[in-house]
Amino acid sequence: MRQTLAIIKPDAVGNGRTGRIIAHLESAGFALRAARMVTMTRAQAQSFYDVHRERPFYDALVAFMTSGPCIPMALEAPDAVRRLRQVIGATDPAEADPGTVRALYAESKERNAIHGSDSDGNARREIGFFFPECDRLG
Numbered sequence: 001m002r003q004t005l006a007i008i009k010p011d012a013v014g015n016g017r018t019g020r021i022i023a024h025l026e027s028a029g030f031a032l033r034a035a036r037m038v039t040m041t042r043a044q045a046q047s048f049y050d051v052h053r054e055r056p057f058y059d060a061l062v063a064f065m066t067s068g069p070c071i072p073m074a075l076e077a078p079d080a081v082r083r084l085r086q087v088i089g090a091t092d093p094a095e096a097d098p099g100t101v102r103a104l105y106a107e108s109k110e111r112n113a114i115h116g117s118d119s120d121g122n123a124r125r126e127i128g129f130f131f132p133e134c135d136r137l138g
């Protein structure tokens with residue numbers, strides 16, 4: 001899989017980190033293939049995070065992700081899914097490796113600056129969710 005989905009989350013957009021995060025991703029070898037800015041509706045965020053529906057943090061996550069604009073991006077690189085997960089770091093910035101996007105820019109485990117798809121199957125689904133017109137997956 002050469003493509004994956006990243007989302008610059010509302011905390012990072014609101015704090016003016018967008019440019020730095022995109023520069024970080026490009027410096028790490030990703031090419032930007034699609035991008036948009038969107039304030040998700042509650043229904044969109046619930047659907048996007050449906051895999052977490054039963055988790056205790058689900059409602060708070062939906063509230064956070066609809067709290068302001070976010071920036072979904074389709075990114076391309078060799079081994080894109082695994083590589084993006086390395087570059088963004090652990091979910092909790094306190095556990096993220098130094099130099100990762102979350103270590104640099106996340107406020108907390110909840111407001112953690114960036115999303116990255118966690119598998120090829122989810123990358124396909126998530127790119128299609130925001131960019132249904134994209135036909136260059138794979």
Ligand code: UDP
Nearest residue numbers: 057061090091109110111112114115116118
């Ligand atoms: N999250 C949270 N509390 C938790 C775990 C996760 O608020 O205890 C949020 C956080 O924003 C995270 C998202 O839910 O990025 C999705 O969780 P996941 O376990 O998939 O982490 P990720 O794949 O984003 O590292």
Ligand code: MG
Nearest residue numbers: 115116117118
């Ligand atoms: Mg995840």
